[in-house]
Amino acid sequence: MSKSLVEWAKGGDRPPIVAAAAWKGGDGKSTLAYEVAYQLGATLADFDWDKGGASGSWGFRPELRVRAPMLEAFEKGKTPTPLRGRRKPDLIPSHPDFGLNQPPPDRVADALEQWVRELDSPLVADTHPGGCDSTYGVLQPADVVLVPAVFADKSLNALEGMLEELTDYPLYVIPYMVKSPPARMRKRLRDMTTRFGIPVGPAVSYYSWIPTRSRRMAISSEPVSKQAAPFVQQIDRVAAGVMNYGA
């Protein structure tokens, strides 16, 4: 297993696996995973079967497709062929039926190890909110687990539960959708991450235009709009943090 992307670039035994997980929905996992995958030149594997996941953002519509790459990959034990698009990451899309047909965690972990070796490129896996079989399976082989931390009471409650449960995983907390958080919330996140010894990455601000954005290409794809430049700069820093995680 590679300890970091830097080491992998120097000749590690397999490309790294990055997971994006949170025990609460709507905290920005999919957007974060999408942009980081694009920045790292990674394949994005979407394990979130809900419509609001990364596959929908990418433009994948399962109702128009005959094949379901994610389901077939687990049925046949083969590495799926990622979908390719311009100005967006390669995608292994999810399927609405995946929620009911989740393989056990160990099988998901083995499959990810196989996929990342055969694809020979880093893999970013977006997960379904909360702890479920596929999410636990994704977390097992992950070299870094991106955890968006939103400064809201419910989100921090969920995060605290997640850090307690997954304290031995390589978690990387990213303060996300940040807009002038009060001191008590900053202190709460600081206390939490210190207590569990979890590293905190660079913060990503709140951008009101992102939730209403209708374009499917990655925000950080060139040419970057003037409006998006500050966001892309922050995502660059997150990607750099992921590259150097554990180094």
Added chain:
Amino acid sequence: MAPDGLDDLDQEAEGRRQRRAAPSRRSRPPKSDEERRQERERLDEERRERERREREANESKPEPVPEPTPVPAGKKRDRPPSIPFYPDPENEEFLWTVAEAATARREKIPATAVLRLAMRRLSQQMTPSEIVRELSGPVQTGGKMGRPRR
């Protein structure tokens, strides 16, 4: 390891706090004791001058304006009935001139106050029968009342 996002957020919050605490460039610098004393003296001088002018103006006034009758506490003051007033162009021009003069002194004199003053002066100068005689003839438009008959 990449920079800690929480450190950045703490620094930003500290920066905001310092900006709030710093005096605004728009606000004036605090005054010294000497400046405060000079300003107080200037204001006192202005107040004395204003009072002197008011006293002189009151002495030269031909007649004092009658004080309004005090309204007993708890009783709502009855508003006098409003009466329509149709000014001709000269009246209108004169009222406008009065308003203009009042504005120059930073005061506000409504047309109804001018009319009350005019009524007061008229009542001192003429009797009701003199007024009727003065106005009879030219202001009457026909002298007939009711529906015109064929």
